[in-house]
Amino acid sequence: MTGLWDQPGVPHKGWRCVGMEDLEEPTGRCEMCGREEIRYVHFMDHDDHPTALEVGCVCAEKMEDDLVGPRRRERGLLNQARRRRNWVTRQWRTSAKGNLTLNTDGRRFVVRLDGRHWKAHLLDGERWLGGRKRFDSEEAAKLALFDFVFPVEAPTSAHR
Numbered sequence: 001m002t003g004l005w006d007q008p009g010v011p012h013k014g015w016r017c018v019g020m021e022d023l024e025e026p027t028g029r030c031e032m033c034g035r036e037e038i039r040y041v042h043f044m045d046h047d048d049h050p051t052a053l054e055v056g057c058v059c060a061e062k063m064e065d066d067l068v069g070p071r072r073r074e075r076g077l078l079n080q081a082r083r084r085r086n087w088v089t090r091q092w093r094t095s096a097k098g099n100l101t102l103n104t105d106g107r108r109f110v111v112r113l114d115g116r117h118w119k120a121h122l123l124d125g126e127r128w129l130g131g132r133k134r135f136d137s138e139e140a141a142k143l144a145l146f147d148f149v150f151p152v153e154a155p156t157s158a159h160r
């Protein structure tokens with residue numbers, strides 16, 4: 001092993017993941033081993049270490065002592081990113097008033113042009129939400145709805 005793995009005082013186990021980031025390309029480098037090139041960054045925290053570390057999947061598995069969780073987190077992030085990309089180009093229907101409507105996941109999503117700006121609305125059960133914020137584009141309004149309803153899942157760790 002190399003990097004921080006060999007450095008005295010750096011814990012090997014008992015880390016927990018406190019966040020993740022998708023760099024979209026393998027441009028990162030794992031801070032734990034110093035070798036692993038990473039696309040998905042696992043932010044790892046430990047009570048006995050002064051700073052959080054940005055590491056790759058292989059090291060995260062060892063640090064959490066969990067061979068399933070880190071890989072599952074990466075898949076979740078990938079699915080989320082794919083779904084978010086497709087969201088904008090799904091079959092939004094145009095209403096008689098010119099509003100764009102999408103019914104999915106038990107909700108109705110609406111974006112509409114209001115003057116020079118776009119507004120985003122959401123019918124959740126009986127309740128209409130949103131509509132106050134103004135967006136510069138149709139796409140931004142749609143994505144705001146997506147991020148509100150489908151936030152990135154918080155990482156879970158067996159050690160919590």
Ligand SMILES: [Zn+2]
Nearest residue numbers: 030033036059
């Ligand atoms: Zn590593």
